[in-house]
Amino acid sequence: MNATDSKTGSPDKKQVLVGDGLIAGYLPGVDILTGVHFELNLGELVGIIGPNGAGKSTLLKAMFGLVPVREGAVRLHGEVITNLAAHSLVEKGVGFVPQTENVFPSLTITENLEMGAYQLPKSQTPDRLDSVIQLFPKLGERAKQRAGLLSGGERQMLAMGRALMMQPEVLLLDEPSAGLSPAYQGEVFENVQSINATGVSIVMVEQNAQRCLRISDRAYVLDNGKNAYEGPGIDLLTDPKVIELYLGTLAKQ
Ligand SMILES: Nc1ncnc2c1ncn2[C@@H]1O[C@H](COP(=O)(O)OP(=O)(O)OP(=O)(O)O)[C@@H](O)[C@H]1O
Numbered sequence: 001m002n003a004t005d006s007k008t009g010s011p012d013k014k015q016v017l018v019g020d021g022l023i024a025g026y027l028p029g030v031d032i033l034t035g036v037h038f039e040l041n042l043g044e045l046v047g048i049i050g051p052n053g054a055g056k057s058t059l060l061k062a063m064f065g066l067v068p069v070r071e072g073a074v075r076l077h078g079e080v081i082t083n084l085a086a087h088s089l090v091e092k093g094v095g096f097v098p099q100t101e102n103v104f105p106s107l108t109i110t111e112n113l114e115m116g117a118y119q120l121p122k123s124q125t126p127d128r129l130d131s132v133i134q135l136f137p138k139l140g141e142r143a144k145q146r147a148g149l150l151s152g153g154e155r156q157m158l159a160m161g162r163a164l165m166m167q168p169e170v171l172l173l174d175e176p177s178a179g180l181s182p183a184y185q186g187e188v189f190e191n192v193q194s195i196n197a198t199g200v201s202i203v204m205v206e207q208n209a210q211r212c213l214r215i216s217d218r219a220y221v222l223d224n225g226k227n228a229y230e231g232p233g234i235d236l237l238t239d240p241k242v243i244e245l246y247l248g249t250l251a252k253q
């Protein structure tokens with residue numbers, strides 16, 4: 001989806017997930033995020049870009065209860081969910097696809113998808129499988145193959161499909177296009193847009209800043225554990241400061 005007034009500019013925008021003044025880090029006394037603000041509204045696709053080590057993955061993990069938040073709050077529809085365990089967040093409708101090791105290579109595609117639904121009653125699994133395969137028919141064609149045989153792009157598709165088994169309202173994606181050829185990257189971005197079009201609100205961290213900004217309703221630039229810039233994706237894409245500091249080399253591609 002592209003930025004529209006109805007999604008981002010209207011006064012009745014509905015906040016889904018908010019991170020407010022987040023201070024978080026892995027080791028005692030070492031803050032990686034030093035007061036980050038973040039907001040995802042209903043139906044949005046929000047991008048997060050920034051240099052390596054800026055804290056992008058840490059922000060997603062902090063929102064998903066995987067890195068302790070020391071100050072500030074994470075809210076889902078206004079309910080404080082700061083530092084709740086990941087499985088509780090999954091129950092509340094938040095899905096997370098980590099940057100690496102996001103599929104089980106020795107399990108089949110079907111088994112990987114079934115793992116995503118482990119919190120659901122078994123009777124619901126077939127219906128969920130059907131709907132994920134409807135979205136990603138390629139996963140259905142290769143249902144009995146081991147995930148280790150998939151290409152990079154197909155693996156990302158499987159990782160997203162697994163998160164979708166729980167019918168999340170919000171999906172947090174950490175660098176879904178990392179390490180993929182440009183053609184596969186295109187496929188992954190199309191998949192992200194298809195998921196968003198089904199009504200899932202998405203936060204996507206991306207190295208491929210240009211492509212990310214092009215499809216993001218809004219985006220945040222993080223730098224050194226802080227907010228640096230934010231705005232509609234298209235605006236950031238053409239902002240001379242953002243180009244100079246964060247898109248310079250990529251802009252030539
Ligand atoms: N498990 C960890 N334990 C301690 N420090 C960590 C851990 N993971 C990341 N860090 C540190 O946190 C900082 C931010 O890392 P993070 O992975 O959030 O950056 P990033 O923006 O996602 O970078 P990249 O673009 O390389 O994925 C870095 O200084 C990193 O060394």
Ligand SMILES: [Mg+2]
Nearest residue numbers: 056057058099
């Ligand atoms: Mg990262």
